[in-house]
Amino acid sequence: MKKKDKLRELTPALIGRYAAVLREQEKAPATVQKYVHDLTLLCGHLGGAALTKAALIGWKEYLTANYAAASVNTMLAAANGLFDFCGWTDLKVKPLKIQKSLFCNADKELTREEYIRLIRAAEQDGNQRLSLVIQTICATGIRVSELRFITAETVQSGRVEINNKGKRRSVFLPDKLRRLLKKYLQTQKRTAGPVFITKMGKPLDRSNIWRDMKALCERAGVAPGKVFPHNLRHLFARIYYTLEKDLSRLADILGHSNVNTTRIYTMESGVVHARQMERMGLVIT
Structure with a gap:
C-alpha cells in the first residue's frame, strides 16, 4: 500500500x-x-x-x-x-452508464383521476389543509420544499417569489386556488406568514406532508408507490406540456437549469404511447 x-x-x-x-x-x-x-x-x-x-x-x-x-x-x-x-x-470513480428511457414507469405515474381521488379522500377525512397542500403543489408545479414561500401576503398579490438552489423565479397562483387559500386563511384567522403550518406554528416540511399523503392511499384507491409530493410536480409538468408543448418555458416555471431535466418530467408511460399508436390506425388488414 x-x-x-x-x-x-x-x-x-x-x-x-x-x-x-x-x-x-x-x-x-x-x-x-x-x-x-x-x-x-x-x-x-x-x-x-x-x-x-x-x-x-x-x-x-x-x-x-x-x-x-x-x-x-x-x-x-x-x-x-x-x-x-x-x-x-x-x-474519482466513473458513474454507471444508464440508457435513456423513452417512457416512465406506469407503476409510478400519478394520473389526473388518481390526483382527484386523493383530494376527495382528504376532504372526506376533514383534512382541508392536506387537500389544499396537494392542490397548491400540483396547480403551481412548485417543489414541496418551496411551500414555505406560499404566504398570506403572496395569496393576496397572486405572485410568489421563490428563492431556491441559488435561483430566483416568480410563480403565479391561479385565481381559483387563491380564493380557496384566502377562505382557508380566514377560517384559521391568520393574515400573515406561511399558509401551511403545523400546530406549533412552523412551516410544514416534507416528512409531514409525505406521511399525511400516504394515509390517503387506501381510501383514495391509489397505489402507495404513486403517492408522494414530488409526483404532484411531475403531474403538473405533464399536463402543462400536453397543453403548451413549450419545454423551455416549462423549465423556467419548474426552476430547472437544464431542459433535459424537464424532459424527464414530461415523459408519459408506455401505456399512453400504446394508446396513441392504436389511434393512428395504420394496421389495415
Whole structure:
C-alpha cells in the first residue's frame, strides 16, 4: 500500500468539513443532507480502511448489486465531490452508464383521476389543509420544499417569489386556488406568514406532508408507490406540456437549469404511447 493511501481516511470529521463547505456554496439543505448520508454509508463500508481506488471500485460494485443505477450514481457523485474538495482526484470513480428511457414507469405515474381521488379522500377525512397542500403543489408545479414561500401576503398579490438552489423565479397562483387559500386563511384567522403550518406554528416540511399523503392511499384507491409530493410536480409538468408543448418555458416555471431535466418530467408511460399508436390506425388488414 502506498504511503499516501494511508493518509487518505474518510472520517466523520472530514464529512462534516465538506458539509460545511457545501452550505457555504449555498447548496440546498436536502442536497447537503443527502451527501452526508451517502458519505456516511461509504465510511461504514470502509470500516476504517484507507481510501484507495481498489476499495472504491469494490464499493461501486457493492452499490451496483444492491441499488438502482440512478441511486448508485448519486452516491458516486457525493464521493467524487468530496475527492475534488480534498484534491484526491485520482480516487474519482466513473458513474454507471444508464440508457435513456423513452417512457416512465406506469407503476409510478400519478394520473389526473388518481390526483382527484386523493383530494376527495382528504376532504372526506376533514383534512382541508392536506387537500389544499396537494392542490397548491400540483396547480403551481412548485417543489414541496418551496411551500414555505406560499404566504398570506403572496395569496393576496397572486405572485410568489421563490428563492431556491441559488435561483430566483416568480410563480403565479391561479385565481381559483387563491380564493380557496384566502377562505382557508380566514377560517384559521391568520393574515400573515406561511399558509401551511403545523400546530406549533412552523412551516410544514416534507416528512409531514409525505406521511399525511400516504394515509390517503387506501381510501383514495391509489397505489402507495404513486403517492408522494414530488409526483404532484411531475403531474403538473405533464399536463402543462400536453397543453403548451413549450419545454423551455416549462423549465423556467419548474426552476430547472437544464431542459433535459424537464424532459424527464414530461415523459408519459408506455401505456399512453400504446394508446396513441392504436389511434393512428395504420394496421389495415
